[in-house]
Amino acid sequence: MAELMLGNKAFARGLYEAGCSVVSSYPGTPSTEVTEEAARYDEIYCEWAPNEKVAMEVAFGASLAGKRSFCGMKHVGLNVAADPLFTCSYTGVNAGLVICVADDAGMHSSQNEQDSRHYAVAAKLPMLEPSDSEEACQFTKKAFELSEEFDTPVIIKMCTRVAHSQSIVNTGERITPPVKPYEKNIAKYVMMPANAIRRHPFVEERMAKLAAYAEDCGFNRVEMGDKSLGIITSSTSYQYAKEVFGEKACILKLGMVNPLPEKLILDFASKVDKLVILEELDPIIENHCKTLGLTVTGKDVFSVMGEFSQSLVAEKLGVARPQAKALDEPLPNRPPVMCAGCPHRGLFYTLAKLKCTVLGDIGCYTLGAVAPLSAMDMTLCMGASVSAVHGFNKALGGEGGKRSVAVIGDSTFMHSGMTGLANIAYNQSNSTVIILDNSITGMTGHQQNPTTGYNIKGDPAGKINLEALCLAMGISRVVVVDPYDLAECERVIKEELAVEEPSVIISRRPCALLKYVKHEKPIAAAQDKCVGCKACMRLGCPAISIREGKAVIDATLCVGCGVCAQLCKFGALV
């Protein structure tokens, strides 16, 4: 049946049809929906793991046990999972093991735009790269076969435009994969030096076999057209090339981007007058072509930064594009903001007021860095806030801890904040860690996590008690505050910064967008009482604006959190 499907949903359909049984992932834009959609199939056991490393190890364990398994993550998640990745390349698999990594060229929702293809090269693993939803589904199914045939984990690389575009998919039935009973094999699965030394040659032989396979596999294809131009490309760049050139160029479309088919590339190059390599981010295909002695146009013309588009491809290759016009005046931009009623706002307002140095982390609350709050000094990667505040305070000595805090969300704390807290407890810095517990993984679109008490299907699950956890780790000062209560926030933060020992503040209130959260009556701005002092504007709440010198509240956005009312000295906000 033909259906319009998101690339990520099509990927999940491929998992289902391939007979995949176990899925473990950590959410991350643009990869999240692969796992969310897989969880809709009752035949697949799905879970959110605390982080990507755990997820990959769970999937590996399931493969070992003999079930086709999967884990998905965004590009930076693969950094976290890199440790199991490199060594499960050595062990190989029992049942098929497929890994999704979703890159984010253009950084729509990411802190960097690293190119995940480097991981496939470095870990010596095959990598497939679909260019639309149909391929996402079909490649996933074939990836399991490839995994079992070559005894290797297979990485499928998605990108924002493939993951988050819908196109037509022809769905099929779920198959029953071959039975792969678990058999003890110490030489293959116990990677201590003596065994690993014997596995490394296997990895090299496997790559050689895969390279031969790549020459004549269904993933790569040549589309002949006008021979004056030949383009080697993959993924969404293939779509841009077809959009611009249609039949007016020859295209070598690579669906398998590691290992690369050298003979196919050389043969293709010999048939065309000029060779262009069209790849987003780093020149991986290009550099490979150069080692083959080919003269190519690539990153001398195209950037290693940002996304491509049909206009960009046309412009760089000298094809005329339609004219466009716009209004002459500059328009105010519309950056993302914390939602009206966001529980993070009150806390960040207080941190800004107290002029704290805020070591931040990854989540909705990174928006605390945006004006007018501007209450963040650093954001690096998942969990870095907790480790970095310790380093910051150790470096500055006693006074450093009087101003500095780490802020980290509940899900991010579970992901990789706990180990940083163990370090604080162990090496004793006078650090204050604030866990922003909004009872959900927010930025990626509301996924459950180990602190919420629910699993991926929304059924009751184990629930980690953050207070008990911090106490057990040796932090004796653990305080819970309601971020809607500004006076209490200020009192607690001042108190915990003043003490000469580590402490954890749990700022607890569920995300205002959660369905079960009941909203209060919207705040109304009494125009006769408002003096236009703009104290409420310091919150950066999208529901509050100034019209003709006075505060106005948008009743359709306001959820009645009352934080602004606490700032109004004139009783105008009630």
Place this chain on the structure above:
Amino acid sequence: MTKNVMIVGVGGQGSLLASKLLGRLLLNEGYDVKVSEVHGMSQRGGSVVTYVRYGEKVYSPIIDKGEADFIVSFEQLEAARYLEYLRPDGRVVTNIQKIDPMPVITGAMPYPENLIGKMEAKGFAVDALDCLALAEQAGSAKAVNIVLMGRLSKYFDIASEKWERAIEECVPQKFLDLNKKAFALGKTA
């Protein structure tokens, strides 16, 4: 020839249902269809864009400058923001609602005045209507997306029954009457 519809607005305004409906309609009509959206960070009150492309064979999932046949906008400023994506003979279909972005809220910039007049003066074909009022008339402020789709349907050579069938396929049963009413109001207002 590939046709292009850009749906723009502010995160949270309901553009996903609009693109789902349009995608379903065009799929039912037998076209190759691609719908592209960006999730995640941009949803939090930011400017959001969805691309809907259809034709015999669609390659790129995105719409580029000078390519859009229609810009369907949930908000005036967002319509203005993406004008350079419109073809010279393209059309803007927009809700007249204004939502202040953060630079306006903080007073760093004013909300531009008379945007619709300025767009028309510049030679753009603009069909502007109060979708929020029409949605409320239909029974829910949330139906702005379907009011806009009703308006857009005026410019498509596809029968109303087919739009209604697509609505039936995309909307839960209990909201069907509301959405059909919103669609009709958008079309005839």
